Amino acid sequence: MFDNLLLGFQTALTFENILWCFVGVLAGTIIGLLPGLGSTTGVAVLLPLTFALEPVTALIMLAGIYYGAQYGGTITSVLISTPGEAASVVTTLDGYQMARKGRAGAALAISAIGSFVAAILSLVLLMTLAPPLAQLALAFGPVENLAIMILGLVIVVTFQGGALIRGAMMAVLGLLLSTVGVASGFSDARFTFGDVNLLGGIPFVEVMIGLFALGEVLRQIRVGAAAPIRARFRDMVISRREIMQSGPAILRGSGIGFLLGILPGAGSTLASFMAYGIERRVSRNGASFGRGAIEGVAAPESANNAAANANFVPTLSLGIPGGATTAVLLGAFTVYGLQPGPLLFETQPALVWGLLVSFFIGNVILLLLNLPLAPVFAQMLRIPYGYLYPIILLTSIIGAFSVSNNMFSVWIVLVFGLVGWLMKELDLPIAPLVLGLVLGPLFEKALVQTSALGEGNFGIMLQSPTALGVLVFAALLIVVPPVVSRARARRTPREHQSV
Secondary structure, three states: OHHHHHHHHHHHOOHHHHHHHHHHHHHHHHHHHOOOOHHHHHHHHHHHHHOOOOHHHHHHHHHHHHHHHHHHHHHHHHHHOOOOOHHHHHHHHHHHHHHHOOOHHHHHHHHHHHHHHHHHHHHHHHHHHHHHHHHHHHHOOHHHHHHHHHHHHHHHHHHHOOOHHHHHHHHHHHHHHHOOEEOOOOOOEEOOOOOHHHOOOOOHHHHHHHHHHHHHHHHHHHHOOOOOOOOOHHHHOOOHHHHHHHHHHHHHHHHHHHHHHOOOOOHHHHHHHHHHHHHHHHOOOHHHOOOOOOHHHHHHHHHHHHHHHHOHHHHHHHOOOOOHHHHHHHHHHHHOOOOOOOOHHHHOHHHHHHHHHHHHHHHHHHHHHHOOOHHHHHHHHHOOHHHHHHHHHHHHHHHHHHHHOOHHHHHHHHHHHHHHHHHHHOOOOOHHHHHHHHHHHHHHHHHHHHHHHOOOOHHHHHHOHHHHHHHHHHHHHHHHHHHHHHHHHHHHHHHHHHO
């Protein structure tokens, strides 16, 4: 282990590799700032530029784009409520509220700190436990994956506390929207109305831009633009108390993110949603979630970064992509004549360990780059909203158009902008709808495969101890909180009577 780490540092700590790692994280941060691009598009677009580089140098740069884009998406999520990727959606819930209170700098700073800590913890686990964790990931079949998807939806539905029914309605609506397009495991097109643009389903990146960015702008136009933030510079800097307050959330988010990140297909999105939902339940400050709780930023951002690193467990050890971006990176391996899998650690130790060590170096660069700049980014909120809203609209439209280079994406943004505005007016939760849309294809695939394994009998889920345990936990999340609330409500009048 020590020899491998030494080899990794010798490989990664060359001037050329450090330079391209810096270029990667900087480019990734800029890409993440542009709505609609995200890490997957950024890696795919910039991949041809790396063909002249050595394989290890090229992979270090591409990996830097991957986790650099994660933080870039956080910046727009906090400042203008526009997530760059699905994994950044949860950050808008409390990050944007912190920004509206003049605490944008603190939100961005804790995101950088949480992402760094999560990266270090996940890298230690990745380096020491990659082979056994890969075998654990293989043990998760369609039955277990279906149970995980159900748990994720349950956690997000319960985001809203007492608004359980509204959360469930929005999650179901998201699942229904995800059925548009070609059915999983079949060749039939559903609900496309003859439009070829819908064969691939409703694109969730454009949906997010519409729901969050355009929806928020329309709401602000109706109620009247809020006054620009006039917080003092020191108010935008994170305090030691806030760092200590966020510590447990960062650790829990890192653990949840890593565990879900090693599962092929689960990805960072489900990890960030589950980390937020669990943190909201266990935190002493849970009642303030959704209104600017700093733990509500720390937990999902840590989970997001930990899951991004953990996605490399199945990618490197098994040759199975852990998510969309690692699928593109897997293609990069083949372009360079490399075959990811169990033998890669033996045949290319310098490349593997150099790449893993570069994650540490890249996250140090990200921390040093973005932590001092967090209050500077927050100064954007001093711009009068009469100037800021047109900029948000322009970048949203350009970002949507760049996804597929056609006007269909722009129309999707406009339609879901109106939907987002209407949901805000009716106080309907948006997060369950987004996760339902994102998880829908994965949920349907696991559902079809489980049905095939059980020959139409879903009782097969009860035969898997792992799936059964996950389902029991999901059921407890639904049943226990209302029971506890009723018990407390009954106890309170009795205590008043006794007094």
